[in-house]
Structure formats: structure tokens, C-alpha cells
Amino acid sequence: MSDQSNIIPLTRLRALLHGSSRYSARTVESIRTRVRLCQQNPSLHSGEDLGRRPPKSHAGGGRNVTLFLELLGVAALILLNAFFVAGEYALVTARRTKIQELAEEGNRRARAVQKIVADPPRFIAAMQLGVTLTSLGIGALGEQALARALDPVLATVLAVVIAFLIITYLHVVIGELVPKAVALRYSERIALGVSAAVRGFFVLAYPLIWILQSSSELILRVLGLESPGEEREALSEAELRMLLGRATEYGEIEREEQEMLYKVFDFADKEVADVMVPRPEVVALSIDLPPEECLAAVIESPYTRYPVYRQTLDDIVGIIHVRDLFSALNDQGFANVRIEELLRDAYIVPETKDLAALLADFRRTNFHMAVVVDEYGTMAGIVTLEDLLEEIVGEIEDEFDLPDESVEHVDDKTIRIDGTYPIDDFNEKFQVELPIEDYHTVAGFVFGLLGRAAAAGDEVEYNGLRFKVIEVEGSRIEKLEVQFVEPPPREQDEPHEERAAAEG
Incomplete structure (x- = not known):
């Protein structure tokens, strides 16, 4: 026919x-x-006369259905790509401490997350496999389907170009950027939500995952690198400082707690010389003093332990505790008490000893005071357990402590301080940056700037600060007046965050 x-x-x-x-x-x-x-081609113009079109067939309807299914498949692949991307980012960025807390509360999904992230090479290989397969599917199916959809109304080349741009846009925005942003914002929640599906994908794609994981580990070994997860996970001090600053900003910890933790970091970097009571301020007792004079000296001072010396402070023979003195005077009377019989051993430490080691020594030996000597064996000062604790918790005052009168506010721009004011405390209180490497007190810093013995009325300037010597005793600066270019701040704001950023 x-x-x-x-x-x-x-x-x-x-x-x-x-x-x-x-x-x-x-x-x-x-x-x-x-x-x-x-x-x-006999089929051409079959049963038709010239100039007449062939009758319409039903192939157009089937073509539309096929095109719809292809576009639906493209949408599904884009969403699947978004799932793998969001899952990978969420599992990587989820806080391990939060996940551990949920796991300890009995959350099964949290335990599943812990098992997934416990093997980083397998986890990374699986998620990258999912992302790669879906991306290839989007490119292969999406561009072809869209090009056919646009071909009836556009030239073939133009249809292909526009289809490529549309698929790329949808892939990047919906399949990459949006899931990454959501995963970073809700990392723990999404990690818990995808944990079951990810573990199921581990099982389904096990052969391919094993091949990818083994190949990557082999290449890393050839390059002499460690596989992810083999290195020890640790944060630097600067990173910890920034995390603490962020936690304080969001109200997770109090400002006082933040300051205390910052001081713990600083504590490990300080030496005994940074916190000791310098020699000129040490209250010591001569071993030749009669008991009644010792008692008078103790009553005038608010301390419980005193170094005892023979002739000079460079010859410390022991430490006397007021409790031992009072007990002996009560039991034996003034006439029968001998100071040398009440002495406890003096603990001698170099001024370069770090505070963490000294604190450990105090805990091990039950000493509460140490005599500090310099490299020549000269007595440089004393340091107590209270001095160490104050470096962490701040000033500890009891009922016998005298009020702090070392800072006197003359006006909004001028203060007066004792020459022995610690330079690191000055920096912290007034938010300035005086060099602390070579000086321990503000008087020592001013003496270094002068380059000679100080006299009352001497003035020096440094970084917008004007220091004026008010009172001198011998060669020692007793009182200083400090004038600020701007009014000195009364409270510390956030110097530690700035320091952490500088260290980072």
C-alpha cells in the first residue's frame, strides 16, 4: 500500500x-x-499531492510529556545536590561539644552524627561522590532538556547557550549557595536531620566510596601528608580568645567569666618578676629584733607571713608566720620567745620562673610565700600564693587590706600614681600600651625614658602620655603625675579581643 x-x-x-x-x-x-x-525516501509525501502538508500525528503530545519528565528529573537532581552540599557543610561545621551533649542525653541522631564524623576520609569521599554524581546528572540531562524546550522558538545554538546559563544558575544558587548558607546557620539541626540518610548512602555506595577513599589516602601517603582526622584537633590560643569573645558577645558567658579566662591564658606567659612584690616594698623582720618589737611590727602591717633576715635582705634566714608568733608569746611569754626558733624554711625561686610552675610548686610543697632572687643571688622581692591567684581572679581584698590609694584622679585628663604601680596593670586599667618587656613598674619605665636619675619636676612624653615626676626619695621615683591627651577610660572594654586578633 x-x-x-x-x-x-x-x-x-x-x-x-x-x-x-x-x-x-x-x-x-x-x-x-x-x-x-x-x-x-518513498515515505516523503506518502499519499500526498505536491504542495500539501502531511497530516498531524500524536507525536507532539508524547514529546511534551518526555520533556516534562526530563525537567522534573533535573529539578530532583538539583535538590539532591543541595542535600549533599548541605549535609557535608553541616556535618563539618556542627559543634562537636553540642553533638556530644545531645548524645549523652540519649539522642540517637546525635550518636549517628558522631559515628559519621569519626571517619573523616570516608565521610568526605561519600559526600563528594554524591555531589559529583548529581552535578554530572544535572549537566547531562538539564542542558539537553532545556535546549529542546527552547529550540522551537530560538535558533539551535542560541537555545544551547541559554540552556547552559539557566542550568548553571540554578545549580550554583539552589544546589550550592543556598544549602551552604542554611547549613552554616543551622549546622547542628541539619546534621541531625541528614544523619540517617547519609549513613544509608554509605551502605548503598560502599564500593565507590571505598575506591575513592583508598585512592585519596594513597595519594596523600605518597605526598607525605596525613589523612583527615589523623592530625590532632586543637585550637590555638588566639582562636580560643576569639571564640570566647564571640560567646560573650552572644551572651553565652558573662563578661567577668571572659576576663578570668583571658587571665588564665596570660598567666602561663608571665614570670615571677611580673607579679612579685619588689624589694623596696617588702616588709621584713630582722632576726635580732626582740619579740615585743616583732609583735609591734606585725600589728602595724596587714600580713600573715614575713621574711626574716640577718643583717641585710640578701641574707634571708626563714619565714615567720604571725600565728606561730602569737602562739609562742601566749604560751611562753615575751622573755622566753626566741625568733629563730619560730622560723619556717624560706622557699627561694629565681625571678625568671614562670607562674604556672610556681603555682604547681606551692600546691606540692604547701608553701604560700617564696623569696625571689635575681641572677646574681640578690633578693629581688617576694611572691605569695595570693599574688598568683590575683593574676586570675583579680584583686582579693580582706578586712585588713587598706583601700587602694595608688591612683588619684586629679581631673579628667590627669592622674597621680605611685611609682611602683605595675606597668602591666597600668596598661590594662587605662588601655594603653607601655612596653613591658624591660620594665615592671611605671617608675622604671619613666627612669628608662629619662636615662638618668630622676628629679622632682622632670617630664617625659610617650605616645600621647605626659609623665611628670612629683616626688623622689633618693634615686627612687615615689610619685608620678600622668596626663592623657584624651580623658582616661574608667573601665576596661575589650583589650583582649584586640590582642587575640593581633595574635591571630
Whole structure:
């Protein structure tokens, strides 16, 4: 029937050619071309006359359904890509402490998250496999489907270009950027939500995951690098400081707690010389003093332990505790008490000893005071357990402590301080940056700037601060007046965050 239907158009074409003398040369050539086409492909113009279109078929409807299913598949692949991206970011950035807390409370999904992240190479290989497969599927299926959808209204090349741009845009925005942003914002919640599906993917794609994981570990070993998870996870001090600053900013910890933790970090970096009571301020007792004079000296001072020396402070023979003195005087009377019999051993330490080691020594030996000596064996000062604790918790005052009168506010821009004011305390209180490497007191710093013995009325300037010597005793600066270019702040704001950023 097909062959019979082809006879009609071919016969008519040949008849036209027989009467070609009536047509132009171009028309004749066109008829001959149509004849050749019909002979090569009999299905063309089957059962039709020239100039008539073939009847419409139902193929258009099937084509639309296929196109719809392909586009639906592209959308599913983009969402699946978003799942793998969000899962990877959430599992990597989820706080381990929060997950551990939930796991200890009995949360099964939290325990699943712990098992997933316990093997970083497998976890990374699995998530990258999922992202790669979905990305390839999006590219292969999406561009072809969109190009066919646009081809009827656009030129073929233009349709392909526009399809590529649309697929790339959807892939990057919906499949990458949005899930990453959401995962970073709700990392713990998303990590818990995807844990079961991720573990299921581990099982389904185990062979491919194993191949990728083994290959990456082999290459890392060849390069002499460790696999993820083999290195010890630790944060630097600067990172911890920034985390504490962020926690304080969001109200997770109090400002006082933040300051105490910062001081713990600083504590490990300090030496005995940074916190000791310097020699000129040490209250010591001579071993030759009669008991009644010792008692008078003790009553005038608010301390419980006193170094005892023979002739000079460079010859410390022991430490006397007021409790031992009072007990002996009560039991034996003034006439029978001998100071040397009440002495306890003196603990001698170098001024370069770090505070953490000294604190450990105090805890081990039950000493509460140490005599500090310099590299020449000269007595440089004393340090007590209270001095160490104050470096962490701040000033500890009891009912016998005198009020702090070392800082006197003259006006909004001027203060007066004792020359022995510790330079690191001055920096912290007034938020300035005087060098602390070579000096322990503000008087020592001013003496260094002068380069000679100080006299009352001497003035020096440093970084917008004007120091004026008010009172001198011998070669020692007793009182200083400090003038600020701007009014000195009364409270410390956030010097530690700035220090952490500088260290980072």
C-alpha cells in the first residue's frame, strides 16, 4: 500500500517534467530535485499531492510529556545536590561539644552524627561522590532538556547557550549557595536531620566510596601528608580568645567569666618578676629584733607571713608566720620567745620562673610565700600564693587590706600614681600600651625614658602620655603625675579581643 501511494506523486512529477517547456528553468530544476528526493525516501509525501502538508500525528503530545519528565528529573537532581552540599557543610561545621551533649542525653541522631564524623576520609569521599554524581546528572540531562524546550522558538545554538546559563544558575544558587548558607546557620539541626540518610548512602555506595577513599589516602601517603582526622584537633590560643569573645558577645558567658579566662591564658606567659612584690616594698623582720618589737611590727602591717633576715635582705634566714608568733608569746611569754626558733624554711625561686610552675610548686610543697632572687643571688622581692591567684581572679581584698590609694584622679585628663604601680596593670586599667618587656613598674619605665636619675619636676612624653615626676626619695621615683591627651577610660572594654586578633 505504501508503494502504491508513492506512484501518484511521482507520476505527477514526471508529467510536469514532460511539459517543462511551459516552465522556467528554475521551476524545472526544483521539480527534478523533488523527484530525486521521493525516489530516495518513498515515505516523503506518502499519499500526498505536491504542495500539501502531511497530516498531524500524536507525536507532539508524547514529546511534551518526555520533556516534562526530563525537567522534573533535573529539578530532583538539583535538590539532591543541595542535600549533599548541605549535609557535608553541616556535618563539618556542627559543634562537636553540642553533638556530644545531645548524645549523652540519649539522642540517637546525635550518636549517628558522631559515628559519621569519626571517619573523616570516608565521610568526605561519600559526600563528594554524591555531589559529583548529581552535578554530572544535572549537566547531562538539564542542558539537553532545556535546549529542546527552547529550540522551537530560538535558533539551535542560541537555545544551547541559554540552556547552559539557566542550568548553571540554578545549580550554583539552589544546589550550592543556598544549602551552604542554611547549613552554616543551622549546622547542628541539619546534621541531625541528614544523619540517617547519609549513613544509608554509605551502605548503598560502599564500593565507590571505598575506591575513592583508598585512592585519596594513597595519594596523600605518597605526598607525605596525613589523612583527615589523623592530625590532632586543637585550637590555638588566639582562636580560643576569639571564640570566647564571640560567646560573650552572644551572651553565652558573662563578661567577668571572659576576663578570668583571658587571665588564665596570660598567666602561663608571665614570670615571677611580673607579679612579685619588689624589694623596696617588702616588709621584713630582722632576726635580732626582740619579740615585743616583732609583735609591734606585725600589728602595724596587714600580713600573715614575713621574711626574716640577718643583717641585710640578701641574707634571708626563714619565714615567720604571725600565728606561730602569737602562739609562742601566749604560751611562753615575751622573755622566753626566741625568733629563730619560730622560723619556717624560706622557699627561694629565681625571678625568671614562670607562674604556672610556681603555682604547681606551692600546691606540692604547701608553701604560700617564696623569696625571689635575681641572677646574681640578690633578693629581688617576694611572691605569695595570693599574688598568683590575683593574676586570675583579680584583686582579693580582706578586712585588713587598706583601700587602694595608688591612683588619684586629679581631673579628667590627669592622674597621680605611685611609682611602683605595675606597668602591666597600668596598661590594662587605662588601655594603653607601655612596653613591658624591660620594665615592671611605671617608675622604671619613666627612669628608662629619662636615662638618668630622676628629679622632682622632670617630664617625659610617650605616645600621647605626659609623665611628670612629683616626688623622689633618693634615686627612687615615689610619685608620678600622668596626663592623657584624651580623658582616661574608667573601665576596661575589650583589650583582649584586640590582642587575640593581633595574635591571630
